[in-house]
Amino acid sequence: MITKLTIKNMRCFKEFTINGITRLTLISGVNGVGKSTLLESLLLLIDHKSPDVFAKLNSFRGNLFLSNTIQRLWEPLFSEMDTTNELVIAAQDHNETKTFRLQKNKTVTMVQTENYQDINNDIQKKFPPFFSNHYQLNFTYHHGDYEEKGCYFAGNGSMTIQFDSPPRQDRFYVYPISSHVMVLPNLISEWFGKIELSGKKKILIDVLRVLNPNIKDLFTVIVDGVGYIYVIDITDKKLPLREMGDGINKLLLISLTMIANPECIVLIDEVENGFHYSFHADFWKLMDKLTAETDCQILATTHSYECIRGAVNGVTENGNNTSLGFIRLEEEKGKIIPHIFTKEMLEFAVNSQMEVR
Amino acid sequence: MVTENTAPVKLLKPHLILCEGRDAERFLIVLLHFLIADNRIFDNFQVLNFGGISELKPYLHVLPARSGFQEVKSVSVIRDAEQDVQAAVSSVKNAFQNNGFAVPTAPALPKRKGTDPKNTDIPVDTGFVLFPSCGRSVENGTLEDLCLNILAGENAHSILTVVDNTLKKRTLQRPHKNRLHTYFSMTNEYVSMKIGEAAHAQAFNFCASPIVSYKNFLLEMINEDSQDS
Numbered sequence: 108m109i110t111k112l113t114i115k116n117m118r119c120f121k122e123f124t125i126n127g128i129t130r131l132t133l134i135s136g137v138n139g140v141g142k143s144t145l146l147e148s149l150l151l152l153i154d155h156k157s158p159d160v161f162a163k164l165n166s167f168r169g170n171l172f173l174s175n176t177i178q179r180l181w182e183p184l185f186s187e188m189d190t191t192n193e194l195v196i197a198a199q200d201h202n203e204t205k206t207f208r209l210q211k212n213k214t215v216t217m218v219q220t221e222n223y224q225d226i227n228n229d230i231q232k233k234f235p236p237f238f239s240n241h242y243q244l245n246f247t248y249h250h251g252d253y254e255e256k257g258c259y260f261a262g263n264g265s266m267t268i269q270f271d272s273p274p275r276q277d278r279f280y281v282y283p284i285s286s287h288v289m290v291l292p293n294l295i296s297e298w299f300g301k302i303e304l305s306g307k308k309k310i311l312i313d314v315l316r317v318l319n320p321n322i323k324d325l326f327t328v329i330v331d332g333v334g335y336i337y338v339i340d341i342t343d344k345k346l347p348l349r350e351m352g353d354g355i356n357k358l359l360l361i362s363l364t365m366i367a368n369p370e371c372i373v374l375i376d377e378v379e380n381g382f383h384y385s386f387h388a389d390f391w392k393l394m395d396k397l398t399a400e401t402d403c404q405i406l407a408t409t410h411s412y413e414c415i416r417g418a419v420n421g422v423t424e425n426g427n428n429t430s431l432g433f434i435r436l437e438e439e440k441g442k443i444i445p446h447i448f449t450k451e452m453l454e455f456a457v458n459s460q461m462e463v464r
Numbered sequence: 465m466v467t468e469n470t471a472p473v474k475l476l477k478p479h480l481i482l483c484e485g486r487d488a489e490r491f492l493i494v495l496l497h498f499l500i501a502d503n504r505i506f507d508n509f510q511v512l513n514f515g516g517i518s519e520l521k522p523y524l525h526v527l528p529a530r531s532g533f534q535e536v537k538s539v540s541v542i543r544d545a546e547q548d549v550q551a552a553v554s555s556v557k558n559a560f561q562n563n564g565f566a567v568p569t570a571p572a573l574p575k576r577k578g579t580d581p582k583n584t585d586i587p588v589d590t591g592f593v594l595f596p597s598c599g600r601s602v603e604n605g606t607l608e609d610l611c612l613n614i615l616a617g618e619n620a621h622s623i624l625t626v627v628d629n630t631l632k633k634r635t636l637q638r639p640h641k642n643r644l645h646t647y648f649s650m651t652n653e654y655v656s657m658k659i660g661e662a663a664h665a666q667a668f669n670f671c672a673s674p675i676v677s678y679k680n681f682l683l684e685m686i687n688e689d690s691q692d693s
Contacts, residue, residue, distance in 0.1 A: 412472050439534050446529040455522045459515060461530055462472040 129432035136436035285376035296334025298367035387417025475532030477510035490660020599677030
């Protein structure tokens with residue numbers, strides 16, 4: 108479980124450290140203060156080996172199409188878009204620290220053009236033997252004694268990730284969830300199949316029944332090679348789950364991610380979206396129980412006081428005092444400062460009707 | 465479990481007055497409006513109810529983490545002295561001390577930020593006063609005792625004499641409350657009112673000396689030279 112995070116030179120974070128991250132962590136603060144960036148930093152740290160990590164970062168922000176220039180895709184990650192400074196993300200997990208460093212390779216030639224499609228032609232004209240060298244970000248990753256070096260390379264109309272030596276396959280998994288993230292139905296079906304085989308389907312059904320007590324069972328259907336989850340309700344009617352509303356689908360996605368991928372970190376942007384305020388306490392009561400059972404962690408941003416109050420009430424109902432934490436980010440004198448609330452502090456604050464966001 | 469559906473309270477002013485309970489909160493809000501009418505400087509204060517005596521410590525613990533706290537310049541506390549003034553003084557000082565605030569040395573003596581060598585973490589001035597005296601001299605008692613000492617109206621004293629004559633034959637656990645609310649019930653203007661409502665209805669003389677003491681303390685909190693004698 109991540110308990111401490113340090114970010115340097117990533118978007119709005121020049122130098123930022125936060126301790127006190129808990130199994131369920133809610134993050135709040137005014138617009139533009141860095142809530143989503145905090146989640147993105149964990150996505151980049153843990154998922155840096157995925158060739159589509161930048162596509163995930165993009166879609167997390169609602170940019171559904173990859174930028175057509177590398178500057179627009181990669182450079183905004185760096186604070187003030189200054190790639191000369193190293194971007195560093197370090198997270199402490201079970202007494203070990205994972206560190207990811209990213210920096211532009213200054214020796215690789217970059218042609219200054221706004222149109223990605225022109226890069227090849229310009230390189231060919233000016234640097235014939237080296238037309239394939241376009242833009243390169245070098246990275247290093249450390250986890251305990253393990254070291255990994257590589258680069259992200261953009262050239263010849265494609266992006267690749269290259270490693271100095273074959274990388275170790277990490278067992279860690281991180282999954283971003285936001286209104287903008289497009290959920291792949293086949294991934295959902297694959298995870299569903301995984302939990303069916305491992306006998307954990309009932310866990311998922313019990314979770315969904317808290318929001319919709321009419322759900323009796325779930326199954327998958329393949330249509331044109333795409334898997335869809337169907338519900339059998341208490342009248343034995345069969346319905347596609349995706350037609351049953353945003354709330355139940357979001358609850359399915361979050362819960363299934365954890366049940367199918369124990370020990371993962373789920374990053375949720377604006378967690379309250381899609382849920383009626385009356386469900387917040389039940390939602391967090393479920394998440395408290397599910398994260399404990401699956402050894403997963405949830406970091407979620409929120410603007411909603413009802414969501415925060417629901418988190419306190421839901422976790423309190425479970426009799427838990429250590430699983431919930433709250434972080435309010437605030438800009439003070441040009442720096443982003445985290446204000447940490449333990450569950451006890453947060454409970455007192457909402458019981459006293461204090462504004463904490 | 466929190467079920468109340470009122471809007472969360474924001475920190476809106478640079479000088480905070482933390483008080484004990486709803487009655488004190490409403491009383492102080494009415495008092496501030498009275499003071500503001502004479503001097504707009506008092507519009508820089510915000511009254512916040514920290515709840516019961518035992519809740520002051522956790523309230524101060526959470527306070528610096530709240531949004532808006534970086535604009536706060538002073539935090540002062542006002543609560544009942546109850547039956548043991550020294551215990552009340554110690555309790556307030558401990559609450560400040562344990563939460564990293566500068567610790568005032570005595571009632572109605574502001575402690576400036578950075579002047580407490582043990583507690584320099586939180587850059588705000590601090591201070592406190594106790595009901596009923598509201599100033600540097602202290603005595604046992606409560607907000608109700610203050611209210612009884614500053615009743616307005618020509619007949620207030622004579623009514624209170626009748627109240628006291630009636631109640632003296634009874635053994636009461638909270639005589640200050642009995643006296644005040646019996647007084648209210650013997651008037652047409654304030655019958656069945658709570659303290660805040662009675663304050664709004666001008667039951668109290670806000671020019672009385674304990675209020676002047678408190679006003680001077682607030683001016684010191686705001687670091688203002690204009691004080692009444």
